[in-house]
Amino acid sequence: MSPKIIFMKISAALAFLTLLSFLNCEAWASTYDLPANGNDSVITEFDDSFSLTRAEHNETLLDVARRFNLGQTEIVRLNPDTDRWHIKKDEVIRLANRRILPDTPRDGITLNIAEYRMYYYPPAEKGKAPQVISYAHGIGRQDWKTPLGKTRIVRKVKDPAWHPPESIRREHAANGDPLPAVVPPGPHNPLGAYMMHLDIPGGYLIHGTDIDKIYGIGMQITHGCVRMYPEDIEALYQSVPVGTPVYIVKQPIKVGWLDDTLYIEAHPDLEGETMTQDQRYAAALTLIEKANGQMLPAFDRHALEAALTRLNGEPAPIFKRPYLNETTASQITIN
Template identity: 75%
Template sequence: MKIFIRLSFLLFASFAVPNEAGATTYDLPVNGGDSVITEFEDNVPLTRAEQDETLLDVARRFLLGQTEIVRLNPEVDRWHVKKGEIIRLANRRILPDTPHEGITLNISEYRMYYYPPAQPGQPAQVVSYAHGIGRQDWKTPLGKTRITGKIKDPSWHPPESIRREHAANGDPLPPVVPPGPHNPLGAYRLDLGIPGGYLIHGTDIDKIYGIGMQITHGCVRMYPEDIEALYRSVPVGTPVYIVKQPIKVGWLDHVLYIEAHPDLDGETTTWDQRYSSALNLIQKANGGIVPEFDKQALTQALTQLNGNPVALYRRALQQQTAAAVAGSADSGS
């Protein structure tokens, strides 16, 4: 079954484009069964290079991760974007399958979802940030934890294992790196309740283009303005869910979408495994039944693996009515 949908809706009250002032905050879907968030009215939001630059420069300007923007623009030279060249930006995202509270880090997409406490008379919201994660040999741990501490202008006490690694590479580290522009922790640090000293932190000026990559020693690294906003927003005790969900499925306006990301470095998933996982998620999202979805669209999503949600299936009218009733019951309305 082919799907032809004019995607011209705006799900959230938001700015037209993100900017250096910080990430956009979105209203969560009113229908409790929906889990797709949309940033722009256009299905394929674009920008034009302001000058000869790199894709990393564009990512920095729009607070996107490096891996994310490279995947969305496979035909563009990462290191040589010509002035006037059109660049594709991220638009829709499917929320990870976690509680809508606190912070969720989906390391498969190098992206954070922060659910601030709902304010009286205001819609529930979510804020999404790009971030870097641990390298293949220094993996970011998975599981539920919480924010256990907050420090502004932190000093960095590099662990002995990291000092040995740097020394072996001819780049010895001091026992303590004081606060400042070259401190790897940046200006803000959030402690996680995970043994081993894992953190959410900013970055120094030399590593700012590593956001959205597997590049850290296991910590979560953010853009300076993003970590500052998060630091000011989250209290100690905030729950944090760290998950690895390379494939996500979700509804928006009775249309089922799938979003797929490639394996992290050092991991290998076969096509059959990926397809089977997708079918299980589709079945789960559709009440235990696999619908007559667009198989060509699914193949496209699982082949391109660019993180762009793809429409698979539209509910029939009677199914829409049943889903609306179930959504109202779930939301308590």
């Protein structure tokens, strides 16, 4: 049985908190129907609501993150006043629900490293709405950056052995943690049970993780590869064939429509990068203008400034298209 949650509008939240709970520890992928309007890019698991869960026993915030397919950085941002290492029984935890799709082709895999998030567009099934599946993942550290650009999966390996590059072996030796020339398959293999090679010089991979580094998912922690939860990499490995396109982008600010409402989603800087508030604002204006047909609408500037200040990754509405009846539209056209 999936974890039991209740999804509600903010105005009704307090009245129903006693109903919130989860029942087990199974992780479940975030699967969304793509918007019916192909020009829209805001996806929602549960319409017009946000989601909460109540801890059934003492655990860590990161245990909840894994169960609901969130990374560490994301769930900490959503619960800034919560002790990530100790959640008390019955404590209420905020979860992610709505997202804006990255500005990439809706084909294959997109990795938006700015949000530690993957978007996989499976082939459409006859008679079913097109979907996108989203996974949390880890990315390269400040000194081992994950490269950007379009690539593809060129090889898949189950139960891989790890041959640490000499540069990584030197780093570990300098830290008093020498590595062997080969790490065999098993629970302590940093590649996990599945890996997929990308067509990028230097040996970049999408792979799983060892049992000691589960909590690093959703953080800037790898040597440049993309690291996923064990259950997620297994599902992805079984779903995508060799040759699948992969788009690696860095989009800390995203803008998109849902029906007639324009949303903005903003994420904080990666380690080693600094964007001023003025730079964020200028970047946001450019994206808003692009989303609105190269015209800047009369958007809610206070809502925009709040989103660019919070940087919590939650899409915020900033503009709603006015309703135009046929008479009004014809008057605008004539004038």
